[in-house]
Amino acid sequence: MNLDQYHFRTNASHLDFEFESIGPNGNIQKVVRFSPQNTNGITYFNLGFGDVNPTTGTIDDLSKSNNGDKNKILATIASIVLEFTAHFPDVMVYAQGSTPPQDETLPNGNLSKLERNTSNNGCLRICRRRLATF
Numbered sequence: 403m404n405l406d407q408y409h410f411r412t413n414a415s416h417l418d419f420e421f422e423s424i425g426p427n428g429n430i431q432k433v434v435r436f437s438p439q440n441t442n443g444i445t446y447f448n449l450g451f452g453d454v455n456p457t458t459g460t461i462d463d464l465s466k467s468n469n470g471d472k473n474k475i476l477a478t479i480a481s482i483v484l485e486f487t488a489h490f491p492d493v494m495v496y497a498q499g500s501t502p503p504q505d506e507t508l509p510n511g512n513l514s515k516l517e518r519n520t521s522n523n524g525c526l527r528i529c530r531r532r533l534a535t536f
Contacts, residue, residue, distance in 0.1 A: 405477035416489045419482045425469030433461050434482045446494035
């Protein structure tokens with residue numbers, strides 16, 4: 403993808419990815435975490451995303467950093483999903499916003515482009531409300 407995005411890093415398991423949002427509210431540490439799930443015998447990875455609380459180290463998926471870089475963040479998450487599915491080519495990824503406005507962002511913009519860019523070996527589903535879309 404040729405969209406402006408942040409440089410990111412991952413850990414040895416390729417389940418956690420980190421990058422920094424840079425904008426008028428400062429540098430804000432972001433985390434994308436892929437957590438294995440199983441529902442009705444279907445194994446998939448849930449994509450979790452949020453700001454790192456600098457005091458507790460926990461991930462806050464409801465925070466609004468308002469750093470003016472939403473599209474750059476979405477492009478970064480899209481690239482992270484592509485790297486994750488390149489490392490784990492036979493997995494399904496499930497992403498859903500924590501709030502209705504976040505949820506509405508997922509099918510539009512950068513993440514929807516992933517479905518066109520994901521190889522035939524991988525399976526990616528960006529879902530709005532239910533796992534039943536698998």
